[in-house]
Every structure is written in structure tokens, then in C-alpha cells.
Amino acid sequence: MTIRVGIAGLGTVGGGVLKVLAADAAHLAARAGRKDVKVVAVSARDKAKNRGVDLTSIAWEDNPIALASRSDVDVVVELVGGSEGTARELVSTALSNGKHVVTANKALLAYHGPELAAMAEKANVALKFEAAVCGGIPIVKALREGLIAYEISSLRGILNGTCNYILTEMEATGRAFNEVLGEAQRLGYAEADPTLDVGGGDTAHKLALLASLAFGTLPDIDAVDVSGIQNISPADIAFAAEFGYRIKLLGIAKRTSDGIEQRVHPAMVRARTPLAAVESSFNAVEVKAGEAGPFLFQGRGAGEGPTASAVVADIVDVARGAVSPAFGRPVAELKKPEKVMREGRISAYYLRFQVLDVPGVMASVSQHLADEGVSIDSMLQRGRSPGEAVSIVMLTHEAPHIAVERALKAIAASDKVFETPCMIPMETA
Ligand code: NAP
Numbered sequence: 099m100t101i102r103v104g105i106a107g108l109g110t111v112g113g114g115v116l117k118v119l120a121a122d123a124a125h126l127a128a129r130a131g132r133k134d135v136k137v138v139a140v141s142a143r144d145k146a147k148n149r150g151v152d153l154t155s156i157a158w159e160d161n162p163i164a165l166a167s168r169s170d171v172d173v174v175v176e177l178v179g180g181s182e183g184t185a186r187e188l189v190s191t192a193l194s195n196g197k198h199v200v201t202a203n204k205a206l207l208a209y210h211g212p213e214l215a216a217m218a219e220k221a222n223v224a225l226k227f228e229a230a231v232c233g234g235i236p237i238v239k240a241l242r243e244g245l246i247a248y249e250i251s252s253l254r255g256i257l258n259g260t261c262n263y264i265l266t267e268m269e270a271t272g273r274a275f276n277e278v279l280g281e282a283q284r285l286g287y288a289e290a291d292p293t294l295d296v297g298g299g300d301t302a303h304k305l306a307l308l309a310s311l312a313f314g315t316l317p318d319i320d321a322v323d324v325s326g327i328q329n330i331s332p333a334d335i336a337f338a339a340e341f342g343y344r345i346k347l348l349g350i351a352k353r354t355s356d357g358i359e360q361r362v363h364p365a366m367v368r369a370r371t372p373l374a375a376v377e378s379s380f381n382a383v384e385v386k387a388g389e390a391g392p393f394l395f396q397g398r399g400a401g402e403g404p405t406a407s408a409v410v411a412d413i414v415d416v417a418r419g420a421v422s423p424a425f426g427r428p429v430a431e432l433k434k435p436e437k438v439m440r441e442g443r444i445s446a447y448y449l450r451f452q453v454l455d456v457p458g459v460m461a462s463v464s465q466h467l468a469d470e471g472v473s474i475d476s477m478l479q480r481g482r483s484p485g486e487a488v489s490i491v492m493l494t495h496e497a498p499h500i501a502v503e504r505a506l507k508a509i510a511a512s513d514k515v516f517e518t519p520c521m522i523p524m525e526t527a
Pocket residue numbers: 106107108109110111112141142143144145147162177178179180184202203204205229230231233286287288289290399400401402405
């Protein structure tokens with residue numbers, strides 16, 4: 099039998115999926131054990147836009163929600179984006195009409211995953227989202243199916259291609275953040291609202307989904323502690339290199355005595371380690387899976403080809419009849435995660451201060467840190483500009499987050515300190 103597909107959204111990802119299905123339908127049908135994998139209907143905003151594929155034999159719906167009610171559609175593929183509005187209505191209508199759904203929409207699932215997964219369970223249809231996390235890397239399938247024998251203790255990774263592209267380019271060229279962001283947008287990596295990328299929100303959406311699959315938690319964006327890369331300067335990247343580190347935006351989820359900790363933040367990662375070597379729009383996820391050992395998944399995390407690859411794999415999975423709980427367990431078994439607060443976290447830190455180059459300023463900064471029990475591992479001051487601003491950079495030994503934050507507040511209050519001090523945790527393990 100033919101599996102009949104309706105696609106909403108024909109942009110970077112949807113356009114890529116159309117191209118793969120147009121070019122390779124026979125091969126994919128054979129892999130799925132079906133007569134054909136056929137796109138029967140599509141929808142986007144602008145019917146006149148060239149999608150690089152002949153659409154004349156495919157029905158066009160001005161309203162994407164109509165795809166969910168077409169009797170000739172078996173699988174609705176949602177590639178519109180956004181956690182509310184069209185995407186949410188399309189997916190919930192499709193599921194309640196008994197259609198399988200494939201989506202790349204991590205924002206939608208991070209906010210409404212449990213409700214949508216429950217609808218899929220009730221209708222006994224698939225809700226698949228491989229493309230929502232790390233583009234072409236099959237990490238969702240790996241966590242849902244491949245790594246279930248042993249308890250997972252932690253996962254951490256580079257989950258956003260836009261941020262990794264920006265940090266890589268800033269390091270390679272010394273260019274500023276905003277210049278490079280525009281490039282990532284032109285390459286099709288960024289979200290419609292790129293503040294989701296650079297503010298860490300997109301990584302948090304993905305982390306909530308990975309944590310759910312790995313630890314059996316409800317995807318819950320409120321349980322993720324998030325900060326982004328907007329304040330990382332070329333100077334921080336250069337100082338990190340001098341100390342033997344690279345700055346990466348990481349998503350980290352781990353078991354702790356307080357529950358499942360989920361956090362997203364820029365981190366100092368030791369140079370020449372596998373994570374530090376992940377460049378450009380590539381993503382990577384390290385998973386510690388008990389006696390199965392540690393794993394490193396790496397590949398292209400954003401853009402047309404990798405993401406279309408993951409969407410097509412899900413469509414073929416559905417065509418093969420793979421229907422199982424979206425998050426690997428029935429929704430009723432998923433547990434609400436607690437937010438593990440950053441204040442109690444212990445870490446070493448990279449600190450940078452812009453200070454007036456006058457005698458005693460270094461001693462004063464060090465004293466404030468000492469007052470909070472924060473011990474300095476190494477430090478450097480670059481340049482000499484008497485009476486002007488210079489950078490002081492310090493690496494601390496492990497200390498409670500709250501103590502470092504208190505010291506920084508006291509330091510920032512000095513009239514010899516300009517700008518908010520920069521504080522980046524070091525991922526030394
Ligand atoms: P995109 O290039 O902006 O494409 C969005 C598509 O949705 C466009 O075709 C647009 O129509 C259509 N659309 C928007 N609003 C619509 C509405 N109200 N009614 C009908 N169609 C509408 O976005 P994208 O990069 O492909 O991303 C799509 C989804 O994939 C998002 O959830 C995103 O988070 C996810 N994702 C993206 C990537 C990536 O690398 N780009 C990777 C993984 C996951 P027009 O073309 O006519 O304007």
C-alpha cells in the first residue's frame with residue numbers, strides 16, 4: 099500500500115523533505131516495505147514561491163489545518179514551527195483525527211509534548227520528532243530505543259547549530275557576535291526568531307526532550323536553567339584559548355541527589371576534547387549509559403539536508419508501522435522534574451573583569467573573591483593602559499555558584515570596574 103503524506107511548511111526543512119521524497123521515492127518505498135511514499139498535499143503561506151520541486155500533481159491547501167482532515171493523508175508532517183498557533187492546532191487536529199504526525203518542532207513539544215503524546219497514545223498513532231533535536235543525528239531513536247538497557251546517568255551536548263556556528267566563526271575570524279549571526283540566518287540554521295538560538299531557548303527545548311527520553315521526565319521547559327551566548331565577546335574566546343579552552347553552548351542533563359538537573363549555558367570546554375572539537379553547525383551529544391559505556395553522537399545539527407534526512411527517516415518508520423509512545427514511555431509514567439537551582443551548583447569558573455588600570459585594583463578584586471571563600475587557580479592581565487580600562491581574567495578553583503555570584507556583585511559595585519563581570523562555568527569533567 100502507498101503511504102500518503104501531507105506536508106505543512108515548505109521552508110528550509112519542508113523544502114528539503116519535498117526534494118528527498120521527489121528524488122528517492124522508489125528507494126524509500128522499498129525501505130518502508132510499501133508500494134509508494136507519496137506526497138499528496140502541501141501547504142505554506144505563499145503558493146507562488148518556487149520550492150525547487152514540481153508541485154503540479156500535489157494538492158495545495160491554503161490553510162495547513164485542512165491537511166489534518168484530508169481522507170487521502172495518512173501522515174501529517176508539520177514543518178511550520180512555533181509552539182502555538184498553526185503548528186499546535188495542526189498537530190492536535192491531526193492526532194485527534196487519527197493521523198500519524200512527524201514534526202521537527204522542538205518548541206511545540208517542549209511546551210505541549212505531554213498533551214500531544216497523550217493524544218497520540220489514545221488514537222494509537224505515531225508522534226515522531228527525530229528532526230527536532232540535533233538535525234541529522236539519530237539521537238532521539240538512540241535514547242528511545244537503543245540505550246534502554248542501563249540507567250543513563252548524564253548527557254551533555256552541543257545542541258544548537260546556530261550558536262556553534264557563531265562561536266566557531268568568532269574564534270576563527272575575531273568577528274563580533276552580531277555579524278556572524280546574520281550569516282547563520284542566511285545559511286538556514288537559525289530559528290524564525292533567532293533570539294531563541296542565541297538566548298539558549300532552542301537548546302533548552304531540545305534538552306527537555308532528550309531528558310524526557312533519557313530519564314523518564316515530562317518535557318518541562320520550566321525545569322531547565324537557561325542562559326545564552328549573547329554576552330560572549332571575541333575577547334572571552336581569545337582568553338579561553340590562552341588557557342587551553344574553547345567556549346561552547348552546552349545543554350546538560352544529569353541525575354543528582356536533588357533530582358534531574360537540566361541546564362543550558364556557555365561553558366569552558368578543554369581544548370582537544372571531543373566536544374571542543376565540534377565546529378560550525380555540527381552538534382554532538384555525550385551520553386553516559388551505565389555499563390554500556392559512554393557514547394558520543396556527532397553530526398550536522400541544522401540546515402536543509404541533515405534535518406530533512408531525520409524527517410524522512412521518521413516518515414519511513416511510520417510507513418513500517420512503528421507506533422510507540424512518543425517519549426519512550428506512556429505519558430502517565432513520566433515524572434514531573436524539579437528545577438535544580440544554579441545557586442547550589444559547585445564549579446570552577448572563568449571570570450573576566452574590565453577594570454581601571456590603577457594600582458590596587460587586582461588586589462581588591464582578589465579580596466572580594468577571598469571574602470566569599472573563592473580561591474583563584476590562575477589569572478592574567480593583558481596590556482598596560484594607566485588610567486584606562488584593561489581586562490583581568492581569572493580561573494577559580496571549584497566554588498559554590500552563589501559565592502562567586504556574591505563576590506561578583508561586590509566587585510561590580512566598585513567605580514574602578516566597568517561592565518558586568520563575565521562568569522562562565524568550566525566543564526572540567
Ligand atoms: P522556515 O524556513 O521559516 O519555513 C517555515 C515554513 O512554514 C515556510 O514554508 C512558511 O511558508 C510556512 N509557514 C509559516 N507560517 C505558516 C502559516 N501560518 N500557514 C502556512 N504555512 C506557514 O522554517 P524551517 O527552518 O524550515 O523550520 C521549520 C521547523 O523545523 C521549525 O519548527 C524549526 O524549529 C524546525 N527545525 C529547523 C531546522 C533548521 O535547520 N532550519 C532544524 C531542525 C528543526 P512560506 O514559505 O510560504 O513563507
